[in-house]
Amino acid sequence: MTGIDAATDTLLEVARSPLGLLGVTLGGYxxxxxxxxxxxxxxxxxPVLVAIVVAGVAITLLDVDYPDYRAAxxxxAFWLGPATVALAIPLHAQADRLRGFVVPLLVAIVLGAVTSITSAVLLARWLGADRALEETLATKAATTPVAIGLTESLGGIPPLAAVFALAIGIVGAVAGPALLHVLRVHDRRARGLALxxxxxxxxxxxxxxxxxxxxAFAGLSMxxxxxxxxxxxxxxxxxLF
Known part of the structure; x- marks a missing residue:
């Protein structure tokens, strides 16, 4: 019995180690x-949603604090930067599709940013949210690092901003293509731009x-x-504030 207990303790120690937690994350993906x-x-x-569920269950069962998991x-997180930059490769291959589309693209991006920020803040205010939550929701459509930085500068809650950004990303990836089909948006460039x-x-x-x-256009739009x-x-x- 002592040997079994010792083996169990060793396995738990390995699972809680940085290498073990990294393995859980990559395995979930x-x-x-x-x-x-x-x-x-x-x-x-x-895959991102599945990885979140797997990692969440794992750190809960292993009783690992989130800061320890984040550090492990x-x-x-480091390789997310190069992976994001790599999205420029398919865009370079589609550069000819930008002809006649640059002005509509830029107008849509700016109007989308204004609509996203304003609607999130006003809806939160209408539902009775406090100012900190309004400031946090205002950045939800930006990429996670940008959302965290902007929320911090506004005085919101940076960790919650990361959650909102990731959540809206997953919801959009799940429901976005089907919604665009229902709305009869068939232009490949417009679909990528929107999502x-x-x-x-x-x-x-x-x-x-x-x-x-x-x-390619989704990467550019991001x-x-x-x-x-x-x-x-x-x-x-x-x-707004």
Missing amino acids: QAGRWLQRRTNDHSLAQ TELV GAVSHGVGASRMLRENETEG GLSALAISVVLPILALW
Whole structure:
């Protein structure tokens, strides 16, 4: 019995180690990719969503504090930067599709940023949210690092901003393509532009699986939306807050 207990303690110690937690995270993502293939790319089978569920269950059962988990998986966070920059590769291959589309694209990005910020703040206010939550929700359409930085500068709650950004990204990746189909948006560029602006990295990844043009424009939209929100939000904050 003592030997079994010792082996169990050793396994738990390994699972709680940085390498073990990193393995859980990567394993959860691979499980999501496997599920995605098995379900023929079903919209609900998002690898990021599966990885979140697996990691959440694991750290709960292992009694690991989130700061410890975050520190253990810093390598994943580091490689998100190069992975995001790599989205420019499919866009370069689709550069000719930008002809005649630059002005509508920029107008749509700016209007989308204004609408996203204003609607989130006013809806939160109507529902009785306090100012800190309003400031946190205002950045939800930006990529996670940008949302955290902007929320911090406004005085909101940065960790909650990261949750909102990730949640809206997953929801958009799951429901976005079907909604665009219902709305009869068939232009590949417009579809990618719309989902990239709302769901940033997760949405861009989903659109790359749908179509290379959609994925390329989703990546472009993600970057431009983050830039537009960074510029527009301080101006709108003078009126909203």
